[in-house]
Amino acid sequence: MTQTAPAELSVPVEVKHTTCYMCACRCGIRVHLRGGQVRYIDGNPEHPLNQGVICAKGSSGIMKQYSPARLTKPLARKPGSARGDNQFVEISWDESLRILHERLARIRSSDPKKFALFTGRDQMQALTGLFARQFGTPNYAAHGGFCSVNMAAGMIYTIGGSFWEFGGPDLERSKLFVMIGTAEDHHSNPLKIAISKFKRSGGRFISINPVRTGYSAIADEWVPIKPGTDGALLLALTHEIIHTGLYDREFLARYTNAGYLINLDPKSDAYGMPVHDASRHEEIPEYPRNMLWWNRLTEQPAPCHAPEADPYLLGQFRLADDTPVKPAFQLLMERVKDYTPEWAEGITGIPAATIRRLAHEMGVTARDQKIELPIAWTDSWGTEHDSVTGNPVSFHAMRGLAAHSNGFQTIRALAILMSILGTIDRPGGFRHKAPFPRGIPPMAKTPKGPEGVRPDTPLAGLALGWPGTPDDLFIDADNQPVRIDKAFSWEYPLSVHGLMHNVITNAWRGDPYRIDTLMIFMANMAWNSSMNTMEVRRMLNDRDSDGEYKIPFIVVCDAFQSEMTAFADLILPDTTYLERHDVMSMLDRPISEFEGPVDAVRVPVLPPTGQCKPFQEVLIELAGRLKFPAFVNADGSRKYRDYPDFITNYETEPGSGIGFLAGWRGKGGEKFMQGEPNPRQWEMYAKNNCVFQFKLPPSYQYMRNWNRGYHEWAQRARLRRHADPIVIQIYSEVLQKFRMAAQGRGPAKRRPPAHLAQRIETYFDPLPFYCEPLEAQATDAHKYPLNAITQRPMAMYHSWDSQNAWLRQIHAHNYLFVNPIVARSQGIADDDWIWVESMWGKVRCMARYSEAVEPGTVWTWNAIGKAPGAWNLAPGANEAELGFLLNHLISEELPHPSPSGKGLGGAGAPGDERISNSDPVTGQAGWYDVRVRIYKAGAHEAQQSSPQVAAVSALPGMQSVRKTWLAFVAGKKK
Amino acid sequence: MRPAFSVIFLTTLIGAGQGLFIALYMAELGALLGLWTMPPGLYFALGCVLSLAFLAAGLLASFFHLGRPERAWRSAAMWRTSWLSREVIALPAFMAAVAAFGLAHYLRGAASLTLALGAAGLTLALLLFICTGMIYACIQFLQEWHTPLTVINYTLFGCASGFLLGTAWAAAQAPALIGVSALWTAGFTLCALLTRLASLARNARIRPKSTIQTAIGVKHPRIAQKSEGFMGGSFNTREFFHARSFAWLRGVKWTFLLLVFPLPLALLAAGAAYASWPLLAAAFALQYLGLLAERWYFFAQARHPQNLYYQAIS
Amino acid sequence: MSKQLALVIDLNVCVGCHACVTSCKEWNTSGAAGYMSDDNPYARDPTGTFFNRVQTFEVGEYPNTQTVHFPKSCLHCEDPPCVPVCPTGASYKRAEDGIVLVDYDKCIGCKYCSWACPYGAREVDEHQKVMKKCTLCVDRIYDESLPSADRKPACVMACPTSARLFGDVHDAESAVSRAIRDSGGYALMPEWGTHPANHYLPRRKTEITLHRDELERVDNPLKIDGKLPKPDLRAPSLDDSTSW
């Protein structure tokens, strides 16, 4: 401490509120400015999400803001230079926009799908999605496409909501918390706050994870599991819970389709479908409610959910027309019959006794520690309840389940386990966050065929949607995909977030077609979000025989010099989160809490650096120039001045009263959720910590799948069109429809092509089942005995923090963590250089012994390894020299059919020998499926990670001389 | 600990300077007691200059250890608690005494004066030895240092090297003293050998009181650090580790054992026998090199408990 | 007894997120304890001054492994060995609240105090050339211009799991004293008699004990659902073929 304070300390500090964006969690922050520079960023105590706390990244925002890796000028690839050479010249924004306008207008009026817009950890999907839709291209997806679509789809198709940003565990009231395959997740600070409170109040915390770090470290019990085998564990838990009668019968009967009778007449065209009572009128054909129960009280079939009836959950019955039927739960019980703990032990590596004990702990806690809250509510069938009850067992799961190609069914199994424990949207269990729950499936749909894509016309539907039957697929008459990533095709029918990891490969190969312009926003697809990274980099630069690039034009909008920027033809420098307006909208994935909707904004606290321009402004500008219908007035004049103006005035349809922001709507800001545009909306957000929180009355806060009051509110607030109950799909009707199409029956008009029929039939099982991940099925397990996975480090966000002088001191390079038993058996010492080899490639890296990893698993921190020179790091920086990227080992495609001949389903189509390395249901990227072997690197080999790529140098507009040391003091006179 | 060269030079240089002064004073005392004839005044005066040169060089070296040498004057402030502060006071005081003693001799001052000044010098020299030694010995958790042997060794090394220097000086200025001086030198060197061997033996048997268990307060026999919290090093990884192999350490140990003890003793014997100051100077030079190695080893051998916290990156 | 401010760190909830590390750096580099320099910020082996670090230890062998995240800053020892050794008086312990501080204006950068700290809690700033360490955010906790809720150390405010408690360990009724008493708070390296004011709370484990009868209760739903399907009434039975 200095007794005589430096002069700058006496300069007054000004505090501004905004929302953090050092990760997707979106905490409220206070930015303390001194002399126009950021002096301190701390958590906003008034913010519902982070309640004043902040994380390591959030606290390092200063070093992001002043990073020498920032792009500050629009740049064009230098004439005459080859793509990837990293040769750029400055151009003006006028020129950049002119180039874009001209090119996009040409594409739009010829074949809009030749423009592809893919975005990464984007929190403005509402806008980027709208832009794509108005453009008329189906080729749009955001990070969900390489992230955790299994988590979204697996749960939303089952319970109408999900973890991730859609819901979570109610740790405030939970007694037993089981966390599966989660390292950090999006709800970063709130989850930490909740877990610590939970632990302090005596809750029991179990973590199921091959690795024990982070959250798992403070678990009361760590259950190490072999990657990709959670399905087996969850099914065995389900087995044990059903067979000991620890399920919540009442919940299952009332709120799920467990009691629905399933047609088991193999000759029937409705075989495997719930029996529908045709005599009952359906108000909403998409969400039929005319299923049947077998009423225990009358021993007769009865309309489902009839208040005076109680269904059998088990048994077999015959309908009057002699159709054999069984309740769905009976089928589930039969399904899990052979999934015994002993069976699962052999697959998961978890002792059967442990599995039994876990099942009993869950079941007994759920049953015996019931919560009852004195909150009266009315269910969708009109029954009034005096209280809300709950079973205090909660779960949280993320990419440890999602990022496997068997993840969809695993996550279905989890949602079903949570349901049989009776823990959906109840206190102490799983709770939804607005705008969830949604109907199963949600209403949003893509066009159903190529006719939805027409020149100079907005897309006839959404680019991403939720198929309910094969007839909702986005394919042409020849069963060929319309989207470049083949989403919503027979290959990945429920790919509700797209398949980002296949975009470049498909576009390069021209399969299903060539595109013209690829615009990438906030995604580092030449590095950490692509699989098979070296090849993908080659594809980005590859040319046809005529010299034209296979992907003719690439636009990258980024805030930093990433690994991607070198492959751009045009680079658009974005602002940082401290320099722009942003909206975390109900139309995207807001930051809602269990108690009700929450949305948030960012307001600029600093002026843009250099010529940085918010990407939103670029989109609004282009949308105006391209005269998108939603962006021009009737006279063709431009509707929105800029992005803030757009946010204030845009309505989903003229007069709909629904805009990007739900708070302070109406002329004077007196309305919420719905209301006329309010010219002072931004101001009101700014005054209110940049966040709008709506707290539902307690009676609408629980049981929202079947809460009449909530549904009517949600309908009035236009969160949902319908107010019908959202019945949990223990048995999935949607999946069965696809399976039937594959079997050549059922109501759907579309049938899969022969080579995919078996695949569809296998994976679209209406009940959860376990199979190995596709890659494991295709791998020689003796040759590649280990699973290789990555984890999120808490102090780094993907690839984008290596430019951060403080954070990179914490993770400068990465090691492969190996259990010492495995390492020693290979003669590998702690710290040794080793090779990690998969079927697809190999990397050289350093090994680090760890007792906290299941011996069949090796792992590393994600995205720490960097390309030399990227992020404006000096030559020899640890990230490039010693750090490595696991992605080199992972393939975006698998041979089809697999070499082992088993598993992948069906024979290959003529001339088609590959299929995406993805879940066959959702197209989820199988990041965590790769199998590897490890061995010591030769003594003579370079002590440097491998592969290495060519170094890039700083771009124009960036600091070309890096500081050799820093002594940051905000407000110091330069 | 990471050996700090400025400190190594400081301690070895002032040690020799102190020893030399004591040798000079012993020469006077012996002469006064009639054990030998009084060496010429210049022997003392120039001897003091030589001693001062060493002391000054040591002092200079110490400045290189400081981050803010311009504020070095502040370091005398805390003499009540800090051995370092005390050293900082003792060193100039001693230098003043040496200067006064030399000057008195140069000016042919009265015997009582030189005797008194010398006595003061001797006291200050001993105090300085104690202060310097205690700087290390007082840190209780540097168990290798936390022993009276640290002070004793340091004092004996200072005396040995100073007397060796004194012997060479005598060879040049007062040959009558060569024999007795050589005997003293040999005596100090052998004592130093004994006490240093004792400290080596002691250190080899030290069981660190701090363990990874006490460091983090977890009682389990198997604890391993995976991450020290940063990857590019820090002050804590630079200042407290020698970053050398065991083989290197062993090499340094044998080097100093040879350079400090047998080799200089052999040269001493030869130099004394032939009354050859170059031989004796060479003996001193060798021993001084050895002492540098000894101090290096002294640092390197000390295992700082803070290192328990800085063992692995990942 | 006078006040002794300190941090109590709850290893039971610390997830090793490093929020306390960078929030500390962020607050202090532009504060009274600044700057905190960084060398090679964008090159090989970046290294800098931090007052607080979070380390990771593995305890035990697979599968009985504990991963312990271990934050460490100056422990503000009650008997701080780093203070008496300082020759300039730059290192001192405040009588009024027990905070151990370094006065940069006096410090000569001799590093002696760091040798005298068994915990490795001091760092020389390689550019300012003075000794630095955790100040317990003394420039926040008494700053009247801050809202009173904010008069807490930056790391305490940041910590998402509230694993960092701040208060007066001499006040038996303070939250920190209670936490130490109730949760088995302990000091690091007690063998040196430094009496660190900062304490650590150990891991605690919650378990569930299940009794056999809990699995066999009368309200078992299997009894309702009837595990066995009821036979068709019309199917043959003894009634059709025998009479008694």
Ligand SMILES: Nc1nc2c(c(=O)[nH]1)N[C@H]1C(S)=C(S)[C@@H](COP(=O)(O)OP(=O)(O)OC[C@H]3O[C@@H](n4cnc5c(=O)[nH]c(N)nc54)[C@H](O)[C@@H]3O)O[C@H]1N2
């Ligand atoms: N600090 C930080 N926070 C982030 C991010 C970041 O980069 N940094 N990224 C954000 C993004 S985009 C996402 S998608 C989320 C992801 O959040 P998480 O899903 O928490 O992230 P991952 O690191 O992928 O965690 C996967 C976990 O699953 C475990 N695992 C892997 N395979 C299996 C398996 O088969 N079974 C089980 N049971 N466990 C398995 C891994 O060991 C790891 O602990 O995090 C978000 N939050």
Ligand SMILES: Nc1nc2c(c(=O)[nH]1)N[C@H]1C(S)=C(S)[C@@H](COP(=O)(O)OP(=O)(O)OC[C@H]3O[C@@H](n4cnc5c(=O)[nH]c(N)nc54)[C@H](O)[C@@H]3O)O[C@H]1N2
């Ligand atoms: N091996 C392996 N690979 C993985 C994963 C894994 O677990 N293992 N996880 C996958 C997952 S879940 C995801 S979500 C993806 C993430 O993959 P990406 O989204 O591609 O990864 P990021 O590193 O976040 O890259 C985003 C880009 O955004 C830029 N950026 C940062 N802030 C801004 C800004 O304000 N404006 C603009 N315009 N750009 C900005 C960064 O500079 C960076 O170039 O990675 C996937 N890749």
Ligand code: SF4
């Ligand atoms: S969790 Fe994410 S949003 Fe919240 S402070 Fe950290 S980086 Fe910022």
Ligand code: SF4
């Ligand atoms: S932890 Fe170290 S620096 Fe802090 S008071 Fe104790 S001895 Fe001094």
Ligand code: SF4
């Ligand atoms: S480095 Fe500074 S604070 Fe430490 S002992 Fe030296 S003068 Fe005192």
Ligand code: SF4
């Ligand atoms: S109390 Fe302040 S100075 Fe100390 S570690 Fe925490 S933030 Fe850093």
Ligand code: SF4
């Ligand atoms: S901020 Fe809290 S939880 Fe995070 S590392 Fe520090 S003490 Fe642990």
Ligand SMILES: [Mo]
């Ligand atoms: Mo993600």
